Amino acid sequence: MNNIVIRIAFAVASLLGAGSALAAGAHMAMEEWPSDRGRSVASLQNGARLFANYCTGCHSATLVRWNLLQNIGLDEGQIKDFLIFGRQKVGDTIRIAAAPADQKAWFGKAPPDLSVITRARTSFDYLGTDYIYTLLRGYYRDNSSPTGWNNVAYPNIGMPHIFWESQGPREATIEQVHERKDEKTGRTHYVKAVTSYDPSGNATRKETDLGATGSESFSYTFKPLDQLQARQFDSDAADLVAFLAFITDPSRSKRIQIGVWVLIFLALFSVAAWRLNAVYWKDIK
Amino acid sequence: MAEHKTTYSGLLGWIDERMPTLMSEYKKHLSEYYAPKNFNFWYIFGGLAITVLVIQIVTGIFLVMNYKPDANLAFASVEYIMRDVPGGWFIRYMHSTGASAFFIVVYLHMFRGLMYGSYRKPRELVWIFGCLIFLCLMGEAFFGYLLPWGQMSYWGAQVIVNLFGAVPLIGPDLAIFIRGDYVIGDATLNRFFAFHVIAIPLVLLGLVVAHILALHDVGSNNPDGVEIKAKKDASGRPLDGIPFHPYYTVHDIFWLVLFLMGFFAILFFVPEFGGYFLEWNNFIPADPLTTPSHIAPVWYFTPYYSVLRAITSEFMVVLAVGLIGMAALTLMTISNAILRGAIAVGTIVVLLGFFTLDPKFWGVVLMGASVLIFFGLPWLDQSPVKSMRYRPGWHFWLLIVWVVAFLILGYLGTQQPTPTFTLISQVLTLVYFAFFALMPWWSRMGTFKPVPERVNFKAH
Numbered sequence: 067m068n069n070i071v072i073r074i075a076f077a078v079a080s081l082l083g084a085g086s087a088l089a090a091g092a093h094m095a096m097e098e099w100p101s102d103r104g105r106s107v108a109s110l111q112n113g114a115r116l117f118a119n120y121c122t123g124c125h126s127a128t129l130v131r132w133n134l135l136q137n138i139g140l141d142e143g144q145i146k147d148f149l150i151f152g153r154q155k156v157g158d159t160i161r162i163a164a165a166p167a168d169q170k171a172w173f174g175k176a177p178p179d180l181s182v183i184t185r186a187r188t189s190f191d192y193l194g195t196d197y198i199y200t201l202l203r204g205y206y207r208d209n210s211s212p213t214g215w216n217n218v219a220y221p222n223i224g225m226p227h228i229f230w231e232s233q234g235p236r237e238a239t240i241e242q243v244h245e246r247k248d249e250k251t252g253r254t255h256y257v258k259a260v261t262s263y264d265p266s267g268n269a270t271r272k273e274t275d276l277g278a279t280g281s282e283s284f285s286y287t288f289k290p291l292d293q294l295q296a297r298q299f300d301s302d303a304a305d306l307v308a309f310l311a312f313i314t315d316p317s318r319s320k321r322i323q324i325g326v327w328v329l330i331f332l333a334l335f336s337v338a339a340w341r342l343n344a345v346y347w348k349d350i351k
Numbered sequence: 352m353a354e355h356k357t358t359y360s361g362l363l364g365w366i367d368e369r370m371p372t373l374m375s376e377y378k379k380h381l382s383e384y385y386a387p388k389n390f391n392f393w394y395i396f397g398g399l400a401i402t403v404l405v406i407q408i409v410t411g412i413f414l415v416m417n418y419k420p421d422a423n424l425a426f427a428s429v430e431y432i433m434r435d436v437p438g439g440w441f442i443r444y445m446h447s448t449g450a451s452a453f454f455i456v457v458y459l460h461m462f463r464g465l466m467y468g469s470y471r472k473p474r475e476l477v478w479i480f481g482c483l484i485f486l487c488l489m490g491e492a493f494f495g496y497l498l499p500w501g502q503m504s505y506w507g508a509q510v511i512v513n514l515f516g517a518v519p520l521i522g523p524d525l526a527i528f529i530r531g532d533y534v535i536g537d538a539t540l541n542r543f544f545a546f547h548v549i550a551i552p553l554v555l556l557g558l559v560v561a562h563i564l565a566l567h568d569v570g571s572n573n574p575d576g577v578e579i580k581a582k583k584d585a586s587g588r589p590l591d592g593i594p595f596h597p598y599y600t601v602h603d604i605f606w607l608v609l610f611l612m613g614f615f616a617i618l619f620f621v622p623e624f625g626g627y628f629l630e631w632n633n634f635i636p637a638d639p640l641t642t643p644s645h646i647a648p649v650w651y652f653t654p655y656y657s658v659l660r661a662i663t664s665e666f667m668v669v670l671a672v673g674l675i676g677m678a679a680l681t682l683m684t685i686s687n688a689i690l691r692g693a694i695a696v697g698t699i700v701v702l703l704g705f706f707t708l709d710p711k712f713w714g715v716v717l718m719g720a721s722v723l724i725f726f727g728l729p730w731l732d733q734s735p736v737k738s739m740r741y742r743p744g745w746h747f748w749l750l751i752v753w754v755v756a757f758l759i760l761g762y763l764g765t766q767q768p769t770p771t772f773t774l775i776s777q778v779l780t781l782v783y784f785a786f787f788a789l790m791p792w793w794s795r796m797g798t799f800k801p802v803p804e805r806v807n808f809k810a811h
Contacts, residue, residue: 128427129427129430129431129434130434131434131435134434181430182430182634185623185631185634186631186632186634186635187631188623188626188631189626189631190625190626194631316434317433317434317440321440321441321444321619321620321622322619322620324619325615325616325618325619325620326619328615328619329612329615329616329619332608332611332612332615333612335608336605336608336609336612339601339604339605339607339608340605342601342604342605343601343602343604343605344811346597346598346601346602347598347601347602347810347811348810348811350388350593350598350808350810350811351810
């Protein structure tokens with residue numbers, strides 16, 4: 067029910083914000099993160115495992131303490147033994163050894179802190195959870211990029227594909243329609259470019275002229291060579307997003323629980339207040 | 352001074368003998384304050400505004416206990432409140448939801464005033480204190496919005512403080528004086544904190560007291576715009592008045608509960624309210640080196656922000672035509688020679704300014720005017736009756752057109768500017784100002800209905 071409320075509120079906000087999407091040019095539609103993962107303790111714990119093993123190499127979460135993970139059913143010993151690498155205490159916040167200045171030199175940009183990431187990446191156009199879910203699953207091999215990887219949700223991303231082994235090899239096809247101005251005639255026409263990347267990142271590009279009418283668009287398809295591995299990775303990515311959403315907004319489940327009781331109380335109280343009012347006002351003619 | 356003989360017994364009697372003020376003020380403002388009995392739904396928002404004010408002060412006190420007004424710590428300290436302080440998320444969301452709720456109830460409270468002519472004689476001072484409260488509220492919201500030190504806090508403050516840079520001659524120095532630095536920085540954060548937690552709240556509370564005292568001196572208006580004090584019974588009580596307490600206290604409690612249901616539904620289920628109450632970009636720490644692609648103020652400021660953005664150099668011609676038209680209309684209406692001369696000279700000076708000074712400056716002037724114009728309402732409105740109920744039907748629709756213009760301007764202010772959006776906001780800016788500027792003329796026109804002697808009231 068909570069997610070329905072949020073989706074509805076978001077749909078309304080998006081509707082209001084639709085103008086900005088039009089103004090900024092059509093953007094890619096994000097894939098929907100399966101939000102039931104956020105309510106599954108097993109998913110959250112798997113997400114915590116992936117987070118500790120894969121993310122904390124480069125990303126900090128300095129506003130989150132390790133012991134927050136007690137809220138997803140882990141005890142201090144488990145957190146210390148399985149999740150914390152190095153000499154941090156359970157009450158410490160999630161910090162990393164890498165210096166931001168070095169990271170900037172290595173990747174072009176220091177990796178963002180992940181403490182409130184699913185909120186920070188939300189916009190009027192899409193939810194942050196959907197964005198990160200799409201991003202994690204949106205990598206493809208591209209020999210022309212410095213890391214050898216590219217991403218449909220974040221073109222020319224500095225972060226390499228950290229889960230490439232678990233996701234398995236894939237072919238990617240990216241279809242893009244964009245406006246082009248003819249330098250001689252000055253007229254604009256639309257060009258459709260289809261780029262196919264083989265599993266080792268070699269690109270073949272085919273362009274077709276669509277003429278003067280059309281609209282800009284962007285779409286992609288991935289063809290995993292190992293279906294089973296790809297499906298397992300999709301599930302892992304959903305769990306990792308569940309964990310990131312949890313550390314972003316840890317009070318959420320408690321908040322909703324309390325909220326239901328508060329509203330029930332107020333609803334009952336409103337009846338009492340309404341009757342009390344009627345008793346007083348019956349003398350006023 | 353004659354000794355005060357108490358009629359109360361027990362503890363109350365003991366106090367009353369020593370401090371008669373307590374009970375006399377209680378009577379004056381609550382149990383023997385006679386309010387018209389025909390208040391409708393639109394009369395609940397003053398009480399709700401006081402409730403929200405109390406929420407903001409109490410939650411604010413608890414937030415200050417844990418917040419760090421330091422550019423290096425501020426962002427993290429807000430998240431610390433939300434994560435590590437017991438009940439901290441509840442307090443913070445109360446305060447952030449309360450900020451938006453405050454504007455919602457105050458806007459509805461002001462709309463009530465426009466609908467029933469509550470600012471008309473003898474309530475001009477009540478209205479002016481109210482407008483001053485509204486200004487304080489805007490200041491309070493603006494200063495407070497910097498404190499979480501997110502991207503939108505930082506760049507929103509940057510944009511607004513830079514507006515002062517558009518003032519001729521002293522602009523750039525003025526902007527530095529306000530910031531205390533060449534960019535928004537730690538010095539700015541500290542002074543905004545001081546304004547937000549102490550300076551403005553003090554003024555605000557004083558004004559709220561003045562607003563209520565002035566109201567209780569002249570008595571409340573009502574949906575019929577009838578002065579209830581004109582018809583009194585033998586003991587001097589207005590025939591259509593009922594004691595505020597208990598009648599309106601029980602009445603307001605009911606509506607308060609309904610209001611709180613909406614308030615808490617947002618707080619517990621969607622505290623960000625789709626990015627309108629807590630903007631998504633503000634979950635990214637302030638970064639002076641990265642300008643967000645789209646900077647928009649929080650929703651309650653966006654109508655005025657749209658007015659600001661609507662003023663472009665091409666639009667100055669339209670404004671000039673409007674100004675000349677207004678001047679001509681005024682000159683035709685008044686006969687006083689000195690006043691006419693002053694208006695003619697003033698118009699020429701402003702017209703010269705239109706084409707010599709930066710349009711950005713005029714954008715700032717008109718944005719300020721769009722807020723300050725509310726002060727003029729008691730004198731702009733020349734209608735022979737107060738309430739829309741007895742004014743020509745089209746007066747009400749004119750008000751609705753203005754409200755719609757206000758809302759659309761608000762919506763456009765949240766959006767990225769496009770040529771179409773700018774054009775729409777320019778047209779609506781004209782509608783916004785024309786409503787007020789032409790009011791002295793249109794408010795007299797049409798057929799008015801007879802105002803009854805007594806208020807309309809159907810027993811519940």
